[in-house]
Every structure is written in C-alpha cells, then in structure tokens.
Amino acid sequence: MSVTIASPLAGWATPLSEVPDPVFAEKMLGDGIAIDPVEGRLVAPGAGVVVSVHPAGHAVTLQLDAGPLLLMHIGLETVGLAGVGFAPKATDGQRVAAGDPLIEFDLDVLARKAKSLITPIIVTNGDAFALETSVVESAVAAGDPVMTWRATGTTAVDAAADAPITTRALDLPLAHGLHARPAARIAKLAADYPGPIEIVAPSGKAVSARSAVAMLALALPHGAAITVRGSDPDGVAAVADLLASGMGELRAVAAAPEAATETVGELPTTLTGVVAVAGVAIGPAFRVIDPAAEVSEQGQGIDTERAVLVAAKHKVRTDLDREAAGKGDAAEIAGAHLALLDDPELAAAAAAAIGEGKSAGFAWRQAIGRFADQLRSAGNARFAERIDDLEDLGRRVVMAIHGGPEQAPPPPGAILVADDLYPSQLIALADAGLAGIATARGGATSHAAIIAAGLGIPMLVSLGAALGRVEPGVELAIERSMLSIAPDASAATTLRDRIATRQARRQAALATASHPAVTTDGVRIEVFVNLGSATDARRAVEEGAEGCGLLRTEFLFLDRATPPDEEEQRAAYQAIADALDGRPLIVRTLDIGADKPAPYLPQAAEENPALGLRGIRLQLARRDLLDTQLRALLRVKAPLKLMLPMVADRAELAETRRALAKHAADLGMAAPQLGIMVETPAAALTAASLAAEADFFSIGSNDLAQYTLARDRTNPAVAAGLDGLHPAVLRLIDETVRGGNAHKRWTGVCGELAADPQAAPLLIGLGVTELSVPGAAVAETKALVRTLNLAQCQALAARALIAADAHAVRALVSEQGQ
Incomplete structure (x- = not known):
C-alpha cells in the first residue's frame, strides 16, 4: 500500500540531506524532505489527529489516518525563541482535516532570529513505512503532493525482559x-x-x-x-x-523553593524589552530588597501620629535637600520630589486619614496611592511613569517611620534586576559599580532611566513578568533590546571581549577628544552633542563636543503644574549656552504631546497619540507656548540656531518663521537660522521643497525609523526589530540630503543612529556633515571619523541603499571592516 503526503507549506522543496543540521540531515528522526517557506502558515497535509504541539509553538506532530506519524519542525534552532513569532492554531488531541491550519508564524521575525527558516517534514515511524518518491528542488504550494511512502507491514518491538528494572x-x-x-x-x-x-x-x-x-x-x-x-x-x-550532560544546552536547575510557588511557564533564555539606556553589559543578577515595611492601619492617637509624620517628612526633606544640592539629573529629580513632599493636597489627604484614626504610615501611603491611582487611570504612559516618583516618595517616608531591611551591596559588575526601580534606590547604588539594569516594568523616560543614563549604565525596561523568575547570581547579558539569561560560555566570552575592546577604544578616544573630526582624505565632520541640561553641557565639553546639535527643551516643561515663563526659560537656556563656552547651540523647540504630556495641557484621548497633536502641531495650536519660547530663545546670547520638531509640510515651517521674524523685529534683532527635524517620511520625501524654507535639516532617526518601519519604539513586542539601518530609512536619509543640497542646506543626524559605529560611515557616505550624539559617545565618534575615507564611505552607502534589509546592511559594513 502506498501513501501520498501533501506539502503543509508553500515554498521550495529541498532534500533533507541539505538541511544545515545533522539531526535532520543524518535522518536521526526519520526520513522526509525539507521546505523553505514563503508563507507563514503550516497546514495539515492530510486528515489525522494532532499528537502534540510543542510548547514553544515551533513544531507539531500529526498522526495521519493513513498511518505515517509526521513531525513538522518550523525553522532551525527555533525552540529558543520561546514562542516568539509562532501562533499555534491546533491543540493536542485535536482531529484535523487536510488544509486545516496548524501553526501560523511570522516570517520576518524568524528570518531575523532563527538560524534558518528551512522546515523539515519527517515521517518518524519509518519502521512501518519506507520512502518511495519525493519532490525536491521545486516550488510547491500547500496541498501539493510531495512524498509517497510504502507500508512495510513491520514495526520495531523492544526486546522484552524479565530482568530487574x-x-x-x-x-x-x-x-x-x-x-x-x-x-x-x-x-x-x-x-x-x-x-x-x-x-x-x-x-x-x-x-x-x-x-x-x-x-x-x-x-x-x-x-x-x-x-x-x-x-x-x-x-x-x-x-x-x-x-x-546538557547536550550542549546545559542550564543549571535552581533548587526548589521551600514553599510551593505558582510558576508561569518555562523561563526563556532571552527576554526582549525596551532600551532605556543603550549599551552592552554582562554580569550576575542582583536583586534589590523590597523595602516596603508592614504598616499598621490603626494609629496610636491623632496627635502622636501627626508628630510621627512630621518627623518622618523632616528626615526625608533633609535627605532630599542634600541630594538636590548636587549636580546632574539626580539633583533635579530630588528637587521634583521635594515639591511633591510638600504638596498641600497630599498633606491634606494624609491629615484627614490620621484624623480618622489611621497611623501616620498608613495615612501617607493611602494619600500617595490615591493620587497614583488618578495618574494610572489617565491611561497615559508618560503619566504612568510619574507614578514611580509618587510611590518612591511614599516608600521613603514610610521607611523613615518604620525603617527597612538592610540591603547587602551588589557584587562588582552586577546587573540590577527589579520589577520596577525607584529613583532613590538607584541613587543609593550609584557608586556600586553596576554593569547594567533590567526591570520587568517601567518606561524609557522614567526618572530611574534618566539617572541610569547619567551614570552611563545600560538599562532595559518592560522585560515582562518572566524577569521575576531570574535567580540572584545567574549570569545575565544585555545587548541591544535583548536580555540573555545564563548565556553559554562562548557567548559570554565573546561579549566580555567586546566590552573590553570598547573600553580600551574609549580610553584611546578620550586622549584625543579635543582633536577635530576629519576623515583621512580631509573632509571635516562636526561632532556635536545632544543635551538636556547645563550639567550635560559641561560634561560634553570635556568629552570634546564641538557644540550642541540638539537641545531638548522638554526638561523645562514636564513634571510641573504650570509652564515655565519667558524669564525662567531664558535663564535655563543661557546657563546651557554659558556651559558650552561660545560653541554653537541648536535648540529644538518644545516637543511635547503623545508620550510626553504635561498636566497643564489637557488633551483629549487619542487613538494613536504618536500620530496626533504633538511637536510643531501642538505649538501652532497653542501659540502662547510657541511665542513665549521664541522670545526667551531670542534673548539668549550665544551662536544660536533653532529647529522645529515633527514637521510634515512646508506650511508649518512658514508659519513658525513668520512668528520668529515678528518677535525678532520686536526685540530689534536679526532672527537666527531656523531649521527642521526630519522625523517623518513626508519631510524626507519633500526635502527639496522644505529646503527652500528651512536653513538646515537635522534627521531624528529614532522617529524616522519608527514611522517608516511602523514599529513603536516603546513597545517591547516590536521594538527589537526597529533598526535605523534598514534600507528604507537610509533611502529617506539620502533623499533628505539630496533635497538639502539642491538649496545648499546642510544635513545632520541627531538620533541614536548618529552614535552607531556601523552607521557613521554610511551617514557620511550619504552626505551628512554633522553628527550629534550622546555625551558619552562624542570622543569615540570623533575617533571613528578620523579612520574613514569619504570615497570609500560613498561606495559603501551606495551598496547599502540597495541591500535587502538592515541585517544585510550591517553585514555589508562588517565586511568592509567598519
């Protein structure tokens, strides 16, 4: 009897012997064929019963009614993806008909993450069936006959034995x-x-x-x-x-806890999150102790509890005053916490609870919780991140009342692991030599993330609940948006070597930080810095920054009840200009809205705030904000240029230029140059038209990539695939530079791409003449530019524009030794 088996996939049929995995190629599991899929859908090749769908969703075993037991394994080394990219459509024990869906999978995800997409289709009960014919080296559609098997009428039988077991x-x-x-x-x-x-x-x-x-x-x-x-x-x-032995996949099994705990599936070997602070790190996991003390609800008398709360707030205020007297982001955040500590609404809520007989700690925690719930119910990511500040303040006051457990210091080079991280917890560990930070929750713009950035500590957030099952001491590795759990020895060694090489490169770059960035064939590239404060500016000058290519002015507008007035803005901008000591200062006007809301700017709920009222759109809708900021900036004494965020058409630029000209005339001065941020595909594609109105372009590669590739950079489910070196993004950069050149306008890049060593030769090859990078990357970027040759960069960029995808572009750069 012969049995014909249909293809469960559309793709290219290949001999099993050509599968780049000896388990399949040597037919250890059985004979069959392999199919390189062109569609992300695996269907039943015939009627039968699903024996099992692997928990990782990458493989299914089907008992066909005709007799063969069929294993279909999508891709190679896909079990380690822990289900990412797979959506099983069948369950164990389910009866299916030919063509019924078994598994749907994301070809793009697997192409990036798997060793190969090639899918073995194997008859595993080969003792009962022998392969007669198979279709190979041919395109097949799902449902096409691809194999014929002959029943042998025999089965393998284990030898029976009465021997002891x-x-x-x-x-x-x-x-x-x-x-x-x-x-x-x-x-x-x-x-x-x-x-x-x-x-x-x-x-x-x-x-x-x-x-x-x-x-x-x-x-x-x-x-x-x-x-x-x-x-x-x-x-x-x-x-x-x-x-x-682990068979090459050894991972130690943690000792079972004394008490039974609920688990949620198997801990994967990698977790994907959102990059809050870019960088590479490896080290043992270290967990902070949750310091939340048990707080009794009932107080010991109204007067007693009032006195307890006053004393606790005094202690916390003293600590915050000391922190606020310092410099940098931590000092600014401490100042914000001081304002919250003395907030009259919080004080009134706590006093009312004490008046009802509650303890000081309970009353304060309840007051904090009430306002945190209000922020949480707003459903806005930026507001939600401010919950951390409230809860951190609540924790500090409660600890001042009740005390907290002693926290052992982390081992050198540890990676801090937490469900979420409060600013004060990180400040307390600022000098502990942390290698990295990984949190299950939190956001990329949280205050903890801001502090981590100031400390230069790589940080991933939004890694999910599975992070809670990582045991202290387990080795972790941070690279891009991935957290690797217990990486194998080879991967760990490679990563440590890369970190050591980068540290050596950084030290060498710092030694020549004051030297200009000039290519080997004499082309001058300006290396500027992205700034958010005067402290950042002073530090960047020491790193060799030649100016500021992006001053984010949102730092003045967020986390406050009212917007800053003209004089407060002028003073803040002037302090930054003074820190730059005469170097150029390019200021981005207020980029607020979407993921950066402000309490004094009530906005209706938006289905898609990233495409809503934000950037220059919001400023033109709220002319009072725009006019005040323009007047403040015009009064700054510095070599100043302005640029507008989120421009999509020429009318937005023209209207803002008219406002700038009016305020400059009123102040009796010439208007500074006015450029735009190129963050939308619309701006890139109409660059030639915009250049007639704009004085320069600065490409915000983060948003440009996000909008071009339709991947939300704050969403951990898709952010890992966001790469500014995708050819589509590079073509938009090329279009922008060409449009600017048509009117003799220069183009810079101020997004994350500017600091990517693999991107620099491509950007320079496309004609970008200014790179604005984070302060810690200035010296290394300048050193890298000095190793490049413009003609070679141009040739490399031309090839990158026609590459297949970002992976191909990066491979191309690597091949050229860049």
Whole structure:
C-alpha cells in the first residue's frame, strides 16, 4: 500500500540531506524532505489527529489516518525563541482535516532570529513505512503532493525482559527542554542497547527512549523532574548521563523553593524589552530588597501620629535637600520630589486619614496611592511613569517611620534586576559599580532611566513578568533590546571581549577628544552633542563636543503644574549656552504631546497619540507656548540656531518663521537660522521643497525609523526589530540630503543612529556633515571619523541603499571592516 503526503507549506522543496543540521540531515528522526517557506502558515497535509504541539509553538506532530506519524519542525534552532513569532492554531488531541491550519508564524521575525527558516517534514515511524518518491528542488504550494511512502507491514518491538528494572532520576537540565535535537540523539543512543528504556514524565506517563516523537509529545520543559528506567543498566546509565550532560544546552536547575510557588511557564533564555539606556553589559543578577515595611492601619492617637509624620517628612526633606544640592539629573529629580513632599493636597489627604484614626504610615501611603491611582487611570504612559516618583516618595517616608531591611551591596559588575526601580534606590547604588539594569516594568523616560543614563549604565525596561523568575547570581547579558539569561560560555566570552575592546577604544578616544573630526582624505565632520541640561553641557565639553546639535527643551516643561515663563526659560537656556563656552547651540523647540504630556495641557484621548497633536502641531495650536519660547530663545546670547520638531509640510515651517521674524523685529534683532527635524517620511520625501524654507535639516532617526518601519519604539513586542539601518530609512536619509543640497542646506543626524559605529560611515557616505550624539559617545565618534575615507564611505552607502534589509546592511559594513 502506498501513501501520498501533501506539502503543509508553500515554498521550495529541498532534500533533507541539505538541511544545515545533522539531526535532520543524518535522518536521526526519520526520513522526509525539507521546505523553505514563503508563507507563514503550516497546514495539515492530510486528515489525522494532532499528537502534540510543542510548547514553544515551533513544531507539531500529526498522526495521519493513513498511518505515517509526521513531525513538522518550523525553522532551525527555533525552540529558543520561546514562542516568539509562532501562533499555534491546533491543540493536542485535536482531529484535523487536510488544509486545516496548524501553526501560523511570522516570517520576518524568524528570518531575523532563527538560524534558518528551512522546515523539515519527517515521517518518524519509518519502521512501518519506507520512502518511495519525493519532490525536491521545486516550488510547491500547500496541498501539493510531495512524498509517497510504502507500508512495510513491520514495526520495531523492544526486546522484552524479565530482568530487574534500573531507574535514574534527574531534573532536566536542557535549557530549551526536551525538543527535537536532543530527542533525536537520545533515540539514536537508546537504539544501541537491547533492552527497553523509557523516559518517565512528572505526570507518570512513560514513553520509549527509542521514539523521538514520543519524547517530544511529553513536552518536557527545563527543570522537569524525570526518570530514566529500563532493564539494561548500561543503557539507562548512558541515556541518563547524556541528558545530565546538557547536550550542549546545559542550564543549571535552581533548587526548589521551600514553599510551593505558582510558576508561569518555562523561563526563556532571552527576554526582549525596551532600551532605556543603550549599551552592552554582562554580569550576575542582583536583586534589590523590597523595602516596603508592614504598616499598621490603626494609629496610636491623632496627635502622636501627626508628630510621627512630621518627623518622618523632616528626615526625608533633609535627605532630599542634600541630594538636590548636587549636580546632574539626580539633583533635579530630588528637587521634583521635594515639591511633591510638600504638596498641600497630599498633606491634606494624609491629615484627614490620621484624623480618622489611621497611623501616620498608613495615612501617607493611602494619600500617595490615591493620587497614583488618578495618574494610572489617565491611561497615559508618560503619566504612568510619574507614578514611580509618587510611590518612591511614599516608600521613603514610610521607611523613615518604620525603617527597612538592610540591603547587602551588589557584587562588582552586577546587573540590577527589579520589577520596577525607584529613583532613590538607584541613587543609593550609584557608586556600586553596576554593569547594567533590567526591570520587568517601567518606561524609557522614567526618572530611574534618566539617572541610569547619567551614570552611563545600560538599562532595559518592560522585560515582562518572566524577569521575576531570574535567580540572584545567574549570569545575565544585555545587548541591544535583548536580555540573555545564563548565556553559554562562548557567548559570554565573546561579549566580555567586546566590552573590553570598547573600553580600551574609549580610553584611546578620550586622549584625543579635543582633536577635530576629519576623515583621512580631509573632509571635516562636526561632532556635536545632544543635551538636556547645563550639567550635560559641561560634561560634553570635556568629552570634546564641538557644540550642541540638539537641545531638548522638554526638561523645562514636564513634571510641573504650570509652564515655565519667558524669564525662567531664558535663564535655563543661557546657563546651557554659558556651559558650552561660545560653541554653537541648536535648540529644538518644545516637543511635547503623545508620550510626553504635561498636566497643564489637557488633551483629549487619542487613538494613536504618536500620530496626533504633538511637536510643531501642538505649538501652532497653542501659540502662547510657541511665542513665549521664541522670545526667551531670542534673548539668549550665544551662536544660536533653532529647529522645529515633527514637521510634515512646508506650511508649518512658514508659519513658525513668520512668528520668529515678528518677535525678532520686536526685540530689534536679526532672527537666527531656523531649521527642521526630519522625523517623518513626508519631510524626507519633500526635502527639496522644505529646503527652500528651512536653513538646515537635522534627521531624528529614532522617529524616522519608527514611522517608516511602523514599529513603536516603546513597545517591547516590536521594538527589537526597529533598526535605523534598514534600507528604507537610509533611502529617506539620502533623499533628505539630496533635497538639502539642491538649496545648499546642510544635513545632520541627531538620533541614536548618529552614535552607531556601523552607521557613521554610511551617514557620511550619504552626505551628512554633522553628527550629534550622546555625551558619552562624542570622543569615540570623533575617533571613528578620523579612520574613514569619504570615497570609500560613498561606495559603501551606495551598496547599502540597495541591500535587502538592515541585517544585510550591517553585514555589508562588517565586511568592509567598519
């Protein structure tokens, strides 16, 4: 009897022997074919019953009614993705018909993250069937016949034995659980021994160790308590030893907690979050102790509790006064907390609760909680991040009343792990030598993130609840938006080598920080700095910054009840100009709205605030804000230029220029140059028209990439795929430079791309003449520019514009030794 099996995928059929994985190529799991998919949909190739869908969603085993037991494994090394990119559409035990969906998957995600998309389609009960024909080296559609099998009428039978049973218990140390590759190796090994050998799951279900598919169906995760048993002691020992070795995927199994705890699935080997502070780090996990003290609800008398609260607030005020007297972001945040501490609404709410008989700690915590809930109910990410400030203040006052547990110092080079992180917790660890920070919640613009940036500590946020299951001491690695948990020795060594190389490179760059950035063939590139305060400016000058290419003025407008008046703004801008000591200062007018709301700017809820009333749109709608800021900036004594955020058409620029000209005339002075931020595809594509009105362009690569690639950079589910070196973004940069050149306007870049070492040669090759980077990147960027040759950069950029994707662009740059 012959059985025809249809293709479960649309794609290109390939011999199994060409799969770049010996488990499949050597047919350890069985014979069949492989298909390189062109669509993200796996369907049933015939009627049958789903034996198992792997928990990671990347593989399914199907018992066809015709007899073959079929394993379909989407991509290679995809088990480590922990379900990312996969959406199973069938469940264990479900009956399906030919063409029914089994798994849907994201081709783009797998193309970036998996070793290969090639998908083996294997008949695993090859003892009962023999492959007769198969379609290979050909395009196939889902449902096309691709294999014919002949029933042999035989089955393999384990040798029965009355010998005593040998058992060996162990906790499964395989990082990704018992998936296809280790199952195949176990089955091959078990076949070398005559007696039956079984794998027993924690549920008690036992399957033959000679059947890889049967073992897959157990869906055994990392750490599962399993038993290997059989009548052949040598065979049991061999299989157990192989499992215990980790088979190249060893990850230590944490000791079981004394009390039973609820778990939520298996801890993956990588977590994806949002980059709050860019950088690379590796080190042991260190958890801060939750200092929240138990607070009794009932007080010891109204007068007593009032006195307790006054004393606690006095202590906290003293600490905050000391912190606010310092410099930098931490001092500014302490000042904001001082204002909250003495807020009359908070004081009144706490006093009312004490008047009802509540304790000081309970009353203060209740008052804080009430206002935090109001912010939380606003449903706005930026407001939600301010909850941390309220709760941090609440924690500090409660600790001043009740005390808190002693926090042991972190080991050198540790990565701080927390559900969320309060500013005061990080300030207390500022000198502890932290290598990185990882939080389950939080946002990229939180005060803790701002402090981390000032300290130069790489930080990932929004990593999710799974982070809570990372044990202290486990090695972690931060790179881009990924947190690797217990990376293997090779990966850890590579990362440490990269960090050491970068530190050496930075020290060498600092030694020549004052030298200009000139390419090897004499082209001058200005290396400016992105600023948010006068403290930043002083530090950047020491790093060799030649000016400020982006002053973010939002720092004056956020976290306050009313907007700053003209004189407060002028004084703040002048302090920054003075710190730059005569160097050029390019100021971006107020970029507020969307993810940066202000309490004094009530805005209706927006379905998509990133595309709503923000940037120059908001300023033109609120001319009082724009006019006040323009007058304040015109009064600053400095080599000043202004630029407008989120410009999408020429009318916005023209209207603002008229306002600037009017205020300059009223003050009896010439108007400074007025440029625009190129952050929208519309601005890039109409650059030639905008250049007739704008004096210069500064490309905000973060937003330009976000809008071009339709990936929200604050969303951890998609932010990992956001790369400004995507050819689509590079083409928009090219269009911007060409449009500016048509009117003799220069173009700079002030987004994250400007500080990316792989991006610099491409940007210079496209004609960008100014790079504005974070202060810590100034010296290294200047040093890098001095190694580049313009002609070579131009040739490289031309090739990058026609590359397939960002990965191809980065590979191209790497090949050129950049």
